[in-house]
Amino acid sequence: MSTQNSTRQKLIDAALKLFTSLGVTETTTKAVAELAQVNEVTLFRHFGNKQGLMLAVMEESAAFKQPGELLLIPAQGDSLGEAVAQYAIAFLQSVAQAPELLLSLIGEARHYPPQNRQALSKGINEANSYLAKYLAAAIEKSPNCGLAPEKLASMLLAALLGYSVIENTCPEQQLWRDRTEFIDDLVLLLKAETTELAINDLPASVVHEILHRAKKAQLRDYALIYVLFGSGLSKQEIASLEKTQQINESDRHLLQINSRQVPVNQWIMGKRYGSYTRNPLTGWLRSRTGEHPALFVNDAGLPMSALDIDLCWQRLTENLLTPEGRSPIIEQARQTWCVEMLSKGMTLENLSMLTGLHLSKLQPYARRVKEKLALEQAIDLDRKS
Known part of the structure; x- marks a missing residue:
């Protein structure tokens, strides 16, 4: 040394x-x-x-x-x-x-x-x-x-x-x-x-039924379910949103989540729910009377928590069953959105940026999309036989 x-x-x-x-x-x-x-x-x-x-x-x-x-x-x-x-x-x-x-x-x-x-x-x-x-x-x-x-x-x-x-x-x-x-x-x-995530996206019939029930309930519920199925956000992320974090223009409707933006889709499972400037969320915001900055508030005018959002989901999906015979859970809304985006051609890299999920966490979604495409191909082949 x-x-x-x-x-x-x-x-x-x-x-x-x-x-x-x-x-x-x-x-x-x-x-x-x-x-x-x-x-x-x-x-x-x-x-x-x-x-x-x-x-x-x-x-x-x-x-x-x-x-x-x-x-x-x-x-x-x-x-x-x-x-x-x-x-x-x-x-x-x-x-x-x-x-x-x-x-x-x-x-x-x-x-x-x-x-x-x-x-x-x-x-x-x-x-x-x-x-x-x-x-x-x-x-x-x-x-x-x-x-x-x-x-x-x-x-x-x-x-x-x-x-x-x-x-x-x-x-x-x-x-x-x-x-x-x-x-x-x-x-x-x-x-x-x-542990690998089990992907159980919801069929279009169940999604539209939940949205229909929400529309019949009240504007806030309709807007909440619309955001769940239209943006792929978790209940925790939605609970953290404020009114200033939504951007709606003639050609886009976005929500700002920390450092990333996510779109609020007007088309959900093949059905259009308004436009970028007139939809369930903008309708709810126009009806708001309180000054609280939260995007969603409960009946008392206070910010909705993740638990409030979960309870709202449970109320709107009561007695509704999936094809597997189970009650829909709120996490399936995000899974459904992710599967739909990938089915429409979005890349895993882009989906990772929108959701904030690591690429490895999205692999089960990619497999689920392949499963659905394989099933559709089998059905088409049978029809042509």
Whole structure:
């Protein structure tokens, strides 16, 4: 090892020791230099400032090397769950080597000056980026995972950091018996997320009957069902909408959902429901008397929650059965819209952008469309016989 590398490592080891015993806030660069038996100028030459030193400790100390080294190789195993478990074990084992460092980094963060917070944020963001790359290959082996690698990495890091804090501050906690049980639960949750979605889109006759019942009920119900079948939004997304998030022009009607826009279709399962400027939704908005910004309000004039929307659906579909002999559930409205869009020629990539769903989550929809097309082809062939 060169003298330069040896000095750098001495400074990192000294900083780790002081961060662990005194905390990041109370540790000074002068104290680190003295413990490493170098002058403070040497510390600045290697790391620039205390923030650079803190990042180096996070990246290079033995406490974090094990999961870091794991990221240098592709995720092992035949499933995403195995890859997650592999990383979780390595992460928790590494943190256990110096738990006080983690507690100091996180527990004192609100007392840090802006530069230290930026350094900590940079370290977390970089760790998330590396972890996402590690998980990407494993996600390819799990086509039903609806999470992008970056989102899965964020969730995994947050869970592991949270567990580490609980484990090292609450020894009598009864949430999990040990790390093994925690990791097992983490993998079980992931399996639930990656379980293939069963697509049960509704036939046109059922869709039009629900819309007919809603029209006979009241304007709000008619508009609500129209949005469910005309835009493919979930009940949670609809509950979050405000009046300013709808854009209706002569050639389009759109709803703004966070950073994406979705169309409100005037044609639903082969039947036209008004125009872009005059339809059940615009009719409901013109009838509104209250000033509340929510797009949909209940009878008391308050924003409709996801539960309110679900109860409205149940009321309108009472005693109505699907061809399978079951009551329609509200999630089938979105499934029906997605299948209809794909059947009309929309690509999976475009549907992903409109729905916000990962491409892998849309694969079951593509198979459902192929099933329907195969059935129609079989029927046409029989007719021509």
